[in-house]
Amino acid sequence: MLRFINHTSSITNLQFPRHLLHTISSPPLPVSNYATSSSINLSNAFSRCFESVYGGRRLHTATSARNDVDQLSTETPLQQELDFPGGRVKFTAKPVFTSSSSEERTPCYRVLNDNGQPIVDGDSVKISKELAVKMYTNMVTLQVMDTIFYEAQRQGRISFYLTTIGEEAINIASAAALNDNDFVFPQYREPGVLLWRGFALQDFADQLFGNKNDNGKGRQMPIHYGSRKHNYVTVSSTVGTQIPQAVGAAYSLKMEKHDACTVTYFGDGGSSTGDFHAAMNFAAVMEVPVIFFCRNNGWAISTPINDQLRSDGIVVRGKAYGIPSIRVDGNDALAIYSAVHKARKMAIEEQTPVLIEALTYRAGHHSTSDDSTKYRPVDEIERWRGDQNPLNRFRKWIETKGWWSDEAESEHRSRIRKQLSQAIQAAERVEKPPISDIFSDVYDVPSKNLTEQETFLRRTIHKHAQDYPSNVPM
Amino acid sequence: MATNLKRFKEFGSIFINHTNLLRRFSSSSAVLSSVDAQLQPPTTGTGKSINLYTAINQALQIALDSDPRSYIFGEDVGFGGVFRCTTGLAEQFGKHRVFNTPLCEQGIVGFGIGLAAMGNRAIAEIQFADYIFPAFDQIVNEAAKFRYRSGNEFNCGGLTIRAPYGAVGHGGHYHSQSPEAFFCHVPGIKVVIPRSPKQAKGLLLSSIREPNPVVFFEPKWLYRLAVEEVPEGDYTLPLSEAEVIREGSDITLVGWGAQLSIMEQACIDAEKDGISCELIDLKTLIPWDKETVEASVRKTGRLLISHEAPVTGGFGAEISASIVERCFLRLEAPVARVCGLDTPFPLVFEPFYMPTKNKILDAIKDTVNY
Numbered sequence: 001m002l003r004f005i006n007h008t009s010s011i012t013n014l015q016f017p018r019h020l021l022h023t024i025s026s027p028p029l030p031v032s033n034y035a036t037s038s039s040i041n042l043s044n045a046f047s048r049c050f051e052s053v054y055g056g057r058r059l060h061t062a063t064s065a066r067n068d069v070d071q072l073s074t075e076t077p078l079q080q081e082l083d084f085p086g087g088r089v090k091f092t093a094k095p096v097f098t099s100s101s102s103e104e105r106t107p108c109y110r111v112l113n114d115n116g117q118p119i120v121d122g123d124s125v126k127i128s129k130e131l132a133v134k135m136y137t138n139m140v141t142l143q144v145m146d147t148i149f150y151e152a153q154r155q156g157r158i159s160f161y162l163t164t165i166g167e168e169a170i171n172i173a174s175a176a177a178l179n180d181n182d183f184v185f186p187q188y189r190e191p192g193v194l195l196w197r198g199f200a201l202q203d204f205a206d207q208l209f210g211n212k213n214d215n216g217k218g219r220q221m222p223i224h225y226g227s228r229k230h231n232y233v234t235v236s237s238t239v240g241t242q243i244p245q246a247v248g249a250a251y252s253l254k255m256e257k258h259d260a261c262t263v264t265y266f267g268d269g270g271s272s273t274g275d276f277h278a279a280m281n282f283a284a285v286m287e288v289p290v291i292f293f294c295r296n297n298g299w300a301i302s303t304p305i306n307d308q309l310r311s312d313g314i315v316v317r318g319k320a321y322g323i324p325s326i327r328v329d330g331n332d333a334l335a336i337y338s339a340v341h342k343a344r345k346m347a348i349e350e351q352t353p354v355l356i357e358a359l360t361y362r363a364g365h366h367s368t369s370d371d372s373t374k375y376r377p378v379d380e381i382e383r384w385r386g387d388q389n390p391l392n393r394f395r396k397w398i399e400t401k402g403w404w405s406d407e408a409e410s411e412h413r414s415r416i417r418k419q420l421s422q423a424i425q426a427a428e429r430v431e432k433p434p435i436s437d438i439f440s441d442v443y444d445v446p447s448k449n450l451t452e453q454e455t456f457l458r459r460t461i462h463k464h465a466q467d468y469p470s471n472v473p474m
Numbered sequence: 475m476a477t478n479l480k481r482f483k484e485f486g487s488i489f490i491n492h493t494n495l496l497r498r499f500s501s502s503s504a505v506l507s508s509v510d511a512q513l514q515p516p517t518t519g520t521g522k523s524i525n526l527y528t529a530i531n532q533a534l535q536i537a538l539d540s541d542p543r544s545y546i547f548g549e550d551v552g553f554g555g556v557f558r559c560t561t562g563l564a565e566q567f568g569k570h571r572v573f574n575t576p577l578c579e580q581g582i583v584g585f586g587i588g589l590a591a592m593g594n595r596a597i598a599e600i601q602f603a604d605y606i607f608p609a610f611d612q613i614v615n616e617a618a619k620f621r622y623r624s625g626n627e628f629n630c631g632g633l634t635i636r637a638p639y640g641a642v643g644h645g646g647h648y649h650s651q652s653p654e655a656f657f658c659h660v661p662g663i664k665v666v667i668p669r670s671p672k673q674a675k676g677l678l679l680s681s682i683r684e685p686n687p688v689v690f691f692e693p694k695w696l697y698r699l700a701v702e703e704v705p706e707g708d709y710t711l712p713l714s715e716a717e718v719i720r721e722g723s724d725i726t727l728v729g730w731g732a733q734l735s736i737m738e739q740a741c742i743d744a745e746k747d748g749i750s751c752e753l754i755d756l757k758t759l760i761p762w763d764k765e766t767v768e769a770s771v772r773k774t775g776r777l778l779i780s781h782e783a784p785v786t787g788g789f790g791a792e793i794s795a796s797i798v799e800r801c802f803l804r805l806e807a808p809v810a811r812v813c814g815l816d817t818p819f820p821l822v823f824e825p826f827y828m829p830t831k832n833k834i835l836d837a838i839k840d841t842v843n844y
Contacts, residue, residue: 248588278581447761
């Protein structure tokens, strides 16, 4: 059963409609005389200093002491409500602290079991043969791409690589459930979204080699893809910074009434950043169509999830922010597809943020600069690469349906291998971006200091050509 | 007074009300004026005398009115802002275009980047420059590099971050700082600081329409104190162009923002001692107008820089180094810096911390008599 935990229902008894919450601007503070007063005491302006004066409104309850004997109210505590600026809250006579963790962990939505058989069907979104095959072939392509580019890095042909192994279903199934006009603010382990949207294998290779065909003009490390054409905002290495940006972009979609949402991806590590929390809160308050997609793969480089957080994963944080949320099996492509499909519909139709936590496993190293066997058991990695492999599971399902075969599998794999090998050879041969690309795009037009520095640099290169790589054209 | 007022009307100079705050800096007349007859005030519309926050308010009003894809947001901006800069805007343009945000600077700037990346003009207010640091990562690693790192596939050039900065007489550590130098070390953004109401309006409109992200620091001391005739209509002033606001021949003084009025008082006092000072308003700190400063120092042979921020690592150091590179043989004295102390901004010691008129005056004399 696919069910988003709707955390907003608990506050429907607010005294004003929720969609107006953020528009209420007249505060209960004596500030209106600001605008008209001619002589202003500047110190009044430093509201932050004095927040505590106003912020801690004293709550007076009915229980006041008379002599030494408490006069008990005849009302039951539950008949009383506190009407405070955030809404109405019931009183309780019991000094009970909320639990630090729920007794039961939030369940994880799945459609296919480990053997690729549908579990008792809930209301998952049905997908056609064409879509299923496209999803599967894209997952395979992504896997082959990782294998071959990883190898290219090991051979010293590219400086760095980062695989998506184990998270192919998250990449492809989420992309398949989105529309291509939905704006993506990725972390860095979601190249499958770009692949799904038609970014060619040659485009990937050109970025990895930083040649002149790279959209990013060779300025960023490998795997920092980005494409305006594909509504996929360029990857940056900083973790979590893209999350509030997706909220701002979603606000634009909301204002212009686009039939689209933004989607931002991040990992369990990213969920610890201030930017994640800022973004969740902003999105809830501003009621924007954004999907927060957390790939909880258990590891942030070498930091295991238990060193990262103590809540029941990331999904429960949605409740704290008033955002509908769902936990999904990240290795079940059908479950991810259904969850994202419904999340997108909710986000756009109800103009609300949605949080999706996909439970998965980073089956590869963090990057080519990492050896994860140093900090986690090899059999753990092997188990996830075997039993839980998202491709195997999806393949079993489409094979049962009669939509896929061994022949199709080997034909597809060898075709993609060949294409990749050609793409790498071609990318290697393309020259690097020209020297002028050092100075362009810092601003829309180079400032005077940049022009001077370019002139100086060109003189230096001319004088000391041996100091500089020869494959960068002047 | 009458003469000064006449000058003020002619040249659109800074007029500062006589207040006890100002007296800390000056025992001289409280009326300050520029005497650069070459300054051509913008001619759009007829001007009224308004203060700096009202000028900012006018600029914001024009920005919203002239572009339906412009938005203003930040802490408390919905009701007009703690300094009243957004007064009336939510009422006029709606609470979807002028709105409060949760209290979280990294959220404000991150949100602004995303909004700008979609082609909007995102005008973010950080309530005090002292609180901009939670957004430092978003400004330095994100906004500044957004265009460059994507090879111009994406940009957030529509982003303008406004923040009141500088001393105010009683702000202590966290309502007084001048953090401009941190941002001057970041290629990809522009840093702009106005000195007066007319400058504030024109420079802010330029910053908002500028196709690159801008950090716009507003001298909060002058929000109410600085009153000047400001054209009512829509006008812009060029970025990265410094302005000689007082011509002289013996020494060049360079500053920005609120400090210029203090420097101008020192210039007036120095003149009584027969020293002719040239005063330059840098306006845009990066990318800055070296040529105007260089031309002036070639003429005067001496340079003094003054800013409120601590002297060590302040932007004065950059100006000093650049001008020494270009004018070494023309300099007749070491470059002087009269700046804030290398301490946190101390509340009751503010009059000691500040680069006051007499500190500047002494440095002018020392430099001229070197």
